Amino acid sequence: MSAVLELKNLSFVYGKGTPFEKKAVNNVSLSINKGEFVGIIGHTGSGKSTLVQMLNGLITPSEGQVILDGRDIWSDPKQIRQIRFRVGMVFQYPEYQLFEETVYKDISFGAQNRGYTGEELDTAIRKAAEFTGLRPELLDKSPFDLSGGEKRRAAIAGVIAMNPEVLILDEPTAGLDPMGREILLSQIMNYHQEKGTTVLLVSHSMEDIARVADRIIVMNQGRLEMFDETKAVFSHGSDLEQIGLKVPQITKIMQALKAKGIEVPDDILTVDEALEVLSSLLKKEGKLW
Ligand code: ADP
Numbered sequence: 003m004s005a006v007l008e009l010k011n012l013s014f015v016y017g018k019g020t021p022f023e024k025k026a027v028n029n030v031s032l033s034i035n036k037g038e039f040v041g042i043i044g045h046t047g048s049g050k051s052t053l054v055q056m057l058n059g060l061i062t063p064s065e066g067q068v069i070l071d072g073r074d075i076w077s078d079p080k081q082i083r084q085i086r087f088r089v090g091m092v093f094q095y096p097e098y099q100l101f102e103e104t105v106y107k108d109i110s111f112g113a114q115n116r117g118y119t120g121e122e123l124d125t126a127i128r129k130a131a132e133f134t135g136l137r138p139e140l141l142d143k144s145p146f147d148l149s150g151g152e153k154r155r156a157a158i159a160g161v162i163a164m165n166p167e168v169l170i171l172d173e174p175t176a177g178l179d180p181m182g183r184e185i186l187l188s189q190i191m192n193y194h195q196e197k198g199t200t201v202l203l204v205s206h207s208m209e210d211i212a213r214v215a216d217r218i219i220v221m222n223q224g225r226l227e228m229f230d231e232t233k234a235v236f237s238h239g240s241d242l243e244q245i246g247l248k249v250p251q252i253t254k255i256m257q258a259l260k261a262k263g264i265e266v267p268d269d270i271l272t273v274d275e276a277l278e279v280l281s282s283l284l285k286k287e288g289k290l291w
Contacts, residue, residue, distance in 0.1 A: 003035040005069075006168060006200050007057065007089075012066035014052050026052040028224035029066070034168075034202070039194050041211035041232070042204040044221030045246035050204050051094075053221065054170050057202070058089035071167070087116040090166030094173045096157035100145035105136070105156050108145050113163040130163035131156075133193045135185065151182045158186075162193065169193075170202045175210065183207075187214065212236060212250045212271040220247070233269040252276050 014027040027049045034040055044050050055061045057068055059075050059082040068075045075085045090112075093099070102108040109127045118126055131141060134155040140148060145156055158174065174190065175183040191214055194201045205211050211218060211232070218235040220228040222245040228235055236242070236249045239257050249257070256270040256279070266283065270276045 005033040006036040006038075006071060007034040008067075008069040009033070009057075010067045010069065012053070012056060012068065013064050014049075014056060014061065015064040016052075018064065026224055027056070027063075030226045031066075032219065032226060032229050034200060037198045037200055039191075039201045039203070039214055039216050041215030041218040042202060042221065043206075043208070043211060043218060043247060044227070048221040048245075049224040050221050051172060052224075054091065054172060054202065054204060057168070057170060058091050059085040060091070087112065087164050088166055089168045089170065090161040090164050092158050092161050092169070092171040092174055094176060096161075097145075097150065097153035100153060100157055103144060104141065105131075105143055105145050105148065106141040108156055109141075109160045109163050112160050113165075116164050118163075126163045126165060127159075130159035133162055133189060133196075134159045135189050151178055151186075154178065154186070155189075166199065168200045168202065170204075172204045173206065174203070175205070175207070183210070190214070208236070208248055208250045208253075212253070220245075233271065236271060237269040239268070 009030055009032050012027060012030045013025065016022070016024045016026055030053065042050050042054070052061070056063050062076065070085065070088065075082065100108050102111065106127060109130055110123060113123055113126045128138070131138065136152060136155045136159060140152060145153060148156060161169065171190065175186050178186060187210055190201065190203070193199065203211070203214060215232045217230060218228070218232050219226065220235060220242070227245060228238070236253050239249045239254065242249060248254070250271060252273050253270055256266050256276055257268045259266050260268050266279055270279060
């Protein structure tokens with residue numbers, strides 16, 4: 003497996019040399035493989051947003067390097083704009099950044115800046131709209147006529163249309179209703195599977211992260227606390243609790259059963275998995291079917 007992003011001793015200090023100096027990211031080193039789906043968790047203020055903003059060159063590291071496809075993104079500062087197309091960033095509540103007359107124009111903005119024209123541009127826009135579940139007839143509307151969920155989709159489509167090598171989403175489902183969250187998350191998973199794009203997802207929802215991530219970055223007070231496979235991270239329930247995080251509810255239930263001496267694994271992530279384990283356990287004990 004080859005690395006698409008490598009972070010080497012990455013640090014970021016806000017307000018350097020002022021009384022408000024704050025080291026938001028502290029000496030983080032890690033490597034993300036091409037095509038991986040990586041979750042990023044950590045309590046508020048743990049440095050998640052600062053970390054991801056360094057990955058597409060929005061802010062410059064105070065120390066360390068961000069290596070994209072083998073090259074330091076700051077090796078030629080004049081080229082940093084190109085990095086922002088290659089590492090696409092969907093911010094929290096991205097719908098506030100919609101401003102064009104039509105949804106179509108809004109989605110095209112980044113892709114056009116990347117240099118797409120004509121049919122290539124049109125295909126990129128329509129494909130991105132499809133990935134995010136925006137109906138084609140919405141493309142000619144004003145973004146202001148869309149519902150909240152549709153606006154969110156349009157904003158995400160605008161980043162997808164740039165065909166980034168790495169897609170970073172900061173709390174993409176925040177503020178959506180449970181159904182809207184579920185659908186958007188499935189669409190992101192589908193996009194990842196079909197395109198093979200590397201995806202980094204920042205989320206407070208352990209349930210969401212458990213469903214989608216291959217590996218999880220755990221941030222704590224600016225430091226990298228853990229970076230491991232999803233099951234391995236959530237099997238450290240008490241360590242996570244100590245830094246203000248939870249495991250998915252279903253994982254917690256299974257861990258509680260295990261603590262009571264019932265022979266179940268402590269790394270169950272979904273209700274379906276739990277159901278399977280519990281029904282085979284009951285079958286074994288002759289209590290079911
Ligand atoms: P998270 O995304 O995990 O909530 P952030 O990266 O936003 O964490 O913040 C990390 C730390 O940096 C926090 O202590 C926060 O208060 C501080 N911080 C974030 N943005 C700024 C800023 N623009 N100026 C000063 N401090 C900031």
